[in-house]
Amino acid sequence: MASRNPPPTDPVEADIENSVDQTEPAKGSKKPKNFARRKDGTAFTVAEARWKTIRQAYDNDEEWRLKIESNWNIYNCRLDDNQSYSGFSQGYVPVVRDCVDARGRKILKQLFPVRGRNLEGVSSDGMTPYATISLLEYYIRQSGLRTTLEAMLTQGDVTGQWQLYVDWYAEKKQVTRVVEKQAQLDDGTPSPDDTYADIEDQEYTENCPDISVVPTLDVAVIPPTVDELRKAEIVVICHRYSETKVQSMIDRGVFVNVRCDELMEAFDQYGENPESIGVKVLEQLGIDVDGTDVHARVYEAHFKLTLDGEHREPAVVWYRHDGVPLGILANPYWCKRLPLISVPVKKQPGSFWGTPVIEPVRSLQWDINDVHNIGNDAAKYALNPVIMTDPQKNPQYQNLIMTMAAVWPTSPQDTQPLALPPVYQHAQQIIEFLKMQVRQSMNVTEYALGAMPQGRKNNSQVAAVGQEQEIGATDVASDVEDRVLNPLVELIFELDQQYRVDELDVLTRGEVGLQAHMERVKPQQFTKKYQFNWLGTDFTNSIARIQQKIAAMNVLRGVPPEALNGKRVDITPIIEDMISTVFGPQLAPKVIIDERDQLSMPASVEDELLANGFSVAVHPMDNDVAHMMSHMAGAQATGDPARTFAKHIMDHQKQMQQKAQIAGPSLNGTPGVPGGTGPGVAGTPRPGAQVMPLRNAQQPPGAIHQDQIASPDVMSRG
Secondary structure: OOOOOOOOOHHHHHHHHHHHHOOOOOOOOOOOHHHHOOOHHHHHHHHHHHHHHHHHHHHHHHHHHHHHHHHHHHHHOOOOOOOOOOOOOOOOOHHHHHHHHHHHHHHHHHHHOOOOOEEEEEEEEOOHHHHHHHHHHHHHHHHOOHHHHHHHHHHHHHEEEEEEEEEEEEEEEEEEEEEEEEEEOOOOOEEEEEEEEEEEEEEEEEEEEEEEEHHHHEEEEOOOOOOOOOHOOEEEEEEEEEEHHHHHHHHHOOOOOOHHHHHHHHOOOOOOOOOOHHHHHHOOOOOOOOOOOOEEEEEEEEEEOOOOOOOOEEEEEEEEEOOOOOEEEEEEOOOOOEEEEEOOOOOOOOOOOOOOOHHHHHHOOOOOOHHHHHHHHHHHHHHHEEEEOOOOOOOOHHOOOOOOOOOEEEOOOOOEEEEOHHHHHHHHHHHHHHHHHHHHOOOOOOOOOOOOOOOOOOEEEHHHHHHHHHHHHHHHHHHHHHHHHHHHHHHOOOOHHHHHOOOOOEEEEEOOOOEEEEEEEEEOOOOOOEEEEEEEHHHHHHHHHHHHHHHHHHHHHHHOHHHHHOOOOHHHHHHHHHHHHHHHHHHHHOOOOOOHOOOOHHHHHHHHHHHHOOOOOOOOOHHHHHHHHHHHHHHHHHHHOOOHHHHHHHHHHHHHHHHHHHHHOOOOOOOOEEOEEOOOOOOOOOOOOOOOOOOOOOOOOOOOHHHOOOOOOOOOOO
């Protein structure tokens, strides 16, 4: 393989290259300052000495590695040496796999309840940054975060650890677009009215976060007894890079003193290559990777080093798999965070790593497989019975062939079938018992698996099963939001501030009452402080709390003004929240319309339209008296031959009457509020107490029935 990027061999050239200050400045920097160029430097010596500790950390995980691999065999339904029965049948009952997938579906439903609405945020000035939130929503869609989280949740149940690696993807592309150009006259000047369509090549940079799931066995934390990732002395991530990726790292100045072909060839010279989880998945699909999975194994280590100054600072060291430092750089991120998010699913005291969810049911899954295969073999023997015969009394027993309408020339007493006990029936009973125990240990019910519970159940019992199932899913989803998604969103926002240099058009929905529109978002600046929060579980729980909001809102509407002691009640935010929760961000702006964005038309403009025979609708924000005076003067001046002025003046009179009825007291009482000379208007809600879990208790209008609510905040009937 030819050399693509040889290191500088001329001492003068090397000194010139090292003398340039390549510390990464603001956006658009080319190459960072790499301290691995000087092999006699202090940073290189310390980094080289740290490799022994890193290698030992991976070697200490051998027993844990074997346990994790057996867990993946359970999820992927592969028989291994843990099975005690060895017979003809080699079946697998995917009980644990079904439970893991059911848990993932329930949690994802909590995390992504509505498409396109996942975040809320507030800035330091108290305003909601709608454009920034829409930008983050765009990144969530572009990066395929939902699919990535599905794989992360599966890995968490199998290995006990949720892990995400965050990087920034930026690639320049040449695209061809159709543009409109001005035609040229004979003298070379552009024609003001004549245009034509033409095509031209344009260059643009595609920017988005690159979020991937890191296999648990590829991460090492030193010491492994720390509580959080930020408290660790060393954090290491193993990467498997293709030739293209290696060359890109060399071109960016991350890898130095090495050629691409040398790094790829050295892969075959040092040690053995442990198979990655991706290789094993392909092999399970029947895809061979021999000759097509050529990659270089490199390690990204984060720890503090003394670089330029006297103080230690966060640094990242890239190692070849034999321990040779490929690059030593200061932490390239402005926020100085680690690009890795790693938290245990179930925290264990004194350990950074968590316990797999399937750990307690491993032996149960192996027992299920053994019992199933024993029963399956017994069923085959029962369907194909053994024929017993006396060879002395029946010397022609070779001619006894089992077929339809066969005639056997032998005495029935001399030849009889062997009736085996129905072991397979007992095996099914044992399997059902073990299934029940697995589901109970993993907090998964038949309801979550898409099947109704066995036995006769009424609506109250079915609702109770759904309530109990939602409790576990909501608890895990809240944990994912607090420990994974909220830090992930903050990191994406900070990476966008650092790396994006071009403006970007995103769909901005804004407040309720405003139509969605495209907005161009400029590169973010550190002028304000933002805080973001994932909305998944809050949104799901708010669906069930809407009925409490309805009851509380009706109570507020019924409180007289004199009882508020100089304060007033504005129920508009309550209505906006309910409409946005129920109908979503797409339909909510069409349900509630902000009339401030539909300003009225001046009376003089309306006079001109009416005089030309156009029909003009009145606006609620019009000054009806002033408009009527102007329209009457216009009608006298033109004679109003089309009667457009008369109709428009009549519409203003009707609107004035409607405004007077709304502002004045009602003899029939305020809708939903007792008072006046008559009852409340039929069909409107009335104030009432909060919903109580009483049998046959009447709920306020619009309330969701307890049997239909799937939320842990609401008690079902019992």
